[in-house]
Amino acid sequence: MIRHNPNVDYHITVSIDCKDRAKFSDFTRCADPCVFSMSTWAKSKETLRKRCVNDKMDRLGRNASVGRAKESDHSKGAEMLQEERFIKITGHLKEEGSDNYANMAKLLGVSEGTVRKDLAEMDKRGLVKLVRGGAAYAKNNLTRSQLDKRSMINREEKKQLVQELKYFVKNGQAIAINGGTTSIEAAKFLVKNYSELAIVTNNLTVVDILKSKKSFQIVVTGGIYYDRENTVIGKQCEDGIKNYNTDVALIALNSISLEKGVTDFRIEETGIINAMIQNTQRAIGLADHSKFDRIACMNVCGLEIFSEVLTDSKIKDEVLYKYKNQGINVIKAREMAE
Secondary structure, X not given: OOEEOOOOOOOOOEEEOOOOOOOHHHHHOOOOOEEEOHHHHHHOHHHXXXXXXXXXXXXXXXXXXXXXXXXXXXXXXXOOOXXXXXXXXXXXXXXXXXXXXXXXHHHHOOOHHHHHHXXXXXHHOOOEEEEOOEEEXXXXXXOOOOHHHHHHOOHHHXXXXXXXXXXXXXXXXXXXXXXXXXXXXXXHHHHHXXXXXXXXXXXXXXXXXXXXXXXXXXXXXXOEEEOOOOEEEOHHXXXXXXXXXXXXXXXXXXXXXXXXXXXXXXXXXXXXXXHHHHOEEEEEEEOOHHHEOOOOOEEEEOHHHOOEEEEOOXXXXXXXXXXXXXXOOEXXXXXXXX
């Protein structure tokens, strides 16, 4: 079962299990973690994606709010976290191609000085390209593609590598699962092979899969809904994850190298991954053979953090042994997965 961490500030999360203990109307405004049934979740999927909990409570002299911050709040001068500005700038420049400092400052509701600092940092990371008077979108080999298209890439290999989870995940354990297409295959495997699990996730596609198993308890963290990845993101989400101590964290990895460790093009996912790793007994990386020996724009963590990195049988032996010789426990799936 999930163990609450008393050393972390309380945050409201959404908990879903098989017991019909509350209706969806209770979810929209309440002061406690909300529990509602799988059938209610299925009926209210679209509503959940577009709405957020907007309840305020006073704790230790502070106000805590739950839900998605509206863009209008930012335009009125509410402070936006740097990672959120990075996400918005990247999306804006991808659509427009380029823009100047003044327009982006107005878009974000911050000063031009803040925009200049953000863009300078993003330029260092390869997220944008600085141009005279502003910045342009930087295309690279690891830019985000549509989620449904990515889910089809190396799909059989992903199905194969998650078969190895049967050696590491046990019934009754608490599991953390992050965003990503390999996580989708992991969720399908868990539904098929386990009868009782508690799962903490920010991945709503994973929730859609897990909801079919009525005996599973699912905790969906609060935060900002990110349509492109169908996930929940942001500092609020990261803080929510830290409320739960899990037995195993299943982390879908985007890019792996001995030089940089784990890197990712999903700048909004890096904090989520680290929050899950910091609050688990065992971190297991999930990466098909194509994810090895490549570097994305964002540094995430070192490979040594993972007890195991599961991959498929197509990984080349020289690549496998190169990582093993550096102490990275890469496990190659069997040729014939069950």
